[in-house]
Amino acid sequence: MxxxxxxxxxxxxxxxxxxxxxxxxxxxxxxxxxxxxxxxxxxxxxxxxxxxxxxxxxxxxxxxxxxxxxxxxxxxxxxxxxxxxxxxxxxxxxxxxxxxxxxxxxxxxxxxxxxxxxxxxxxxxxxxxxxxxxxxxxxxxxxxxxxxxxxxxxxxxxxxxxxxxxxxxxxxxxxxxxPALEEWDKVFRAVDARALREKLHISPSDSVVLFAGGNINDGYKQAFQRFVSAAAQLPRVQFLVTWHPKFDGTFEAEVVRLAHSGNIHRVDKAIASTAELCKLADVVTTYQSTVGAKALYKGKPVIYIAEKSYDNFLILAGLAERVSTVNATVKAIKDKLADKETKVSLSPLGMxxxxxxxxxxxxxxxxxx
Structure with missing residues (x-):
């Protein structure tokens, strides 16, 4: 028994x-x-x-x-x-x-x-x-x-x-x-992308890039500064920013404020979660967050903004890109947006x-x- x-x-x-x-x-x-x-x-x-x-x-x-x-x-x-x-x-x-x-x-x-x-x-x-x-x-x-x-x-x-x-x-x-990747299946089914765009005052025709925040350390701070600098060079693209749940988002808020760029928006979690915002995103960027794997699982192109020494299984498999400078970040975002109809997946990993x-x-x- x-x-x-x-x-x-x-x-x-x-x-x-x-x-x-x-x-x-x-x-x-x-x-x-x-x-x-x-x-x-x-x-x-x-x-x-x-x-x-x-x-x-x-x-x-x-x-x-x-x-x-x-x-x-x-x-x-x-x-x-x-x-x-x-x-x-x-x-x-x-x-x-x-x-x-x-x-x-x-x-x-x-x-x-x-x-x-x-x-x-x-x-x-x-x-x-x-x-x-x-x-x-x-x-x-x-x-x-x-x-x-x-x-x-x-x-x-x-x-x-x-x-x-x-x-x-x-x-x-x-x-x-x-199995943790499947958590986003429920979110994507539930999110009305058009309604969320209206809530965030984003036009249906606007390209959207999401930055998913991570643990704050020196490397993360440098990466986020590069992201914001790159975003400021792409004024016709809407950039959304979230932060890691361990923190309160004040670091990201201050960097965005100092950039004085109207196309970069820090989104409060009471409005939308990182997963919900990912549904809107044409491209997902991050430092070293596991959000990258979840985004790829949902078919989103992923860019890691990190030091040249950083690697992970997605980068090594050629499924995600790593960039380490502002100029490289701008180029990677432009390239991904130009090719956003191409679907990506984790299938090469045999999952x-x-x-x-x-x-x-x-x-x-x-x-x-």
């Missing part, structure tokens, strides 16, 4: 999954997978620790942790672990058939090990598009994990990279894509069209095996 993690999921016909989330990126993917499982009638629960605690704060199906455990306490401690008493208290709350965990922290591995010892099968999900070799943020997880039944990855490139990690040489690695459905299929197979 498959037992669940709460009273509502103890029916003997229930197939139970426990998600263990830590980071924002994997949480975004898990939310899409959860939707697919719900439609299939598979019940699940979530253990949310670290940054994921805020993501899941008001959602159903989240396991209530013991009072002495602060779910956000490990936010900046990827190598942090639970005490033996806390680990026992949490694992005694349920016995899932499958544990589906991210790889962002040691505590996820610690919990997975504990559930595996009690009979759970473990699926680990690598949510990053960059190669796993030399990727420091997964090291605490890899150093702590004892056994993985299946490792799921987003692209053929990341799949190949795991073959070079000795600890996982005998682990089954499966290409499933990145499945519906990642969440692919993940669900593998989970169901494991539950039924």
């Amino acid at each position: 498959l037992t669940g993690c709460n009273a509502a999921s103890t029916d003997k016909h229930t197939l139970d999954v426990l998600f263990i989330a830590y980071d924002q990126g994997e949480s975004s993917a898990f939310l899409q997978i959860e939707d697919a499982l719900t439609k299939k009638g598979i019940r699940f629960n979530v253990l949310a620790l670290g940054r994921a605690a805020a993501v899941y704060k008001d959602r159903a199906n989240v396991i209530i942790l013991p009072e002495e455990v602060d779910p956000a306490a490990l936010t900046h401690k990827r190598a942090g672990l639970l005490s033996s008493a806390d680990l026992a208290a949490i694992t005694q709350k349920c016995q899932p058939s499958v544990v589906y965990t991210g790889m962002a922290s040691a505590v996820q591995a610690q919990l997975s090990n504990a559930f595996e010892r009690r009979g759970s099968k473990v699926i680990a999900f690598y949510d990053n598009f960059d190669t796993a070799v030399g990727n420091a943020w997964i090291r605490p997880f890899l150093d702590t994990i004892k056994h993985i039944d299946e490792l799921q990855v987003p692209t053929e490139q990341t799949l190949a990279s795991f073959h070079h990690i000795d600890k996982l040489k005998d682990t089954r690695v499966t290409l499933v894509g990145q 499945p069209d519906k990642p969440s459905s692919e993940v669900m299929r593998r989970i169901v197979e494991m539950l039924e095996s």
Whole structure:
């Protein structure tokens, strides 16, 4: 009999999954997978620790942790672990058939090990598009994990990279894509592009370029300055600016104000989200944001404004362009706008069209095996 993690999921016909989330990126993917499982009638629960605690704060199906455990306490401690008493208290709350965990922290591995010892099968999900070799943020997880039944990855490139990690040489690695990308499918279906243009006072005939803000550091500041300088040289194009949710947008607002260019508009999130604005955009620019992958997934040409040393899987695959000067930024935007009818996609990376459905299929197979 498959037992669940709460009273509502103890029916003997229930197939139970426990998600263990830590980071924002994997949480975004898990939310899409959860939707697919719900439609299939598979019940699940979530253990949310670290940054994921805020993501899941008001959602159903989240396991209530013991009072002495602060779910956000490990936010900046990827190598942090639970005490033996806390680990026992949490694992005694349920016995899932499958544990589906991210790889962002040691505590996820610690919990997975504990559930595996009690009979759970473990699926680990690598949510990053960059190669796993030399990727420091997964090291605490890899150093702590004892056994993985299946490792799921987003692209053929990341799949190949795991073959070079000795600890996982005998682990089954499966290409499933990145479910987090599907978050924008819902947004694009819901957005009325014409109505949003009217709301922003943008003519139907105007070309639109979006800058998606990121974490503020010296490199980001330089990149944004280059973007604004380039935008000022293209007065017939409308430029929209958003900022990273960790910040308040004052940096971007000040740079835009000082530019004195009427075609550059910082858009408040109360008016439209980055995803909604992307629906309008003919071209999407950013510094090093994951918005680039989501925009490409939706067929938008992407330009990274970053230092010459910066690379990512999209740039290396020739799917996105990197520019490092104002003049190069102006040229890249002009070229993309002139060729905006050409559709781009992530298909060269070998990603499945519906990642969440692919993940669900593998989970169901494991539950039924």
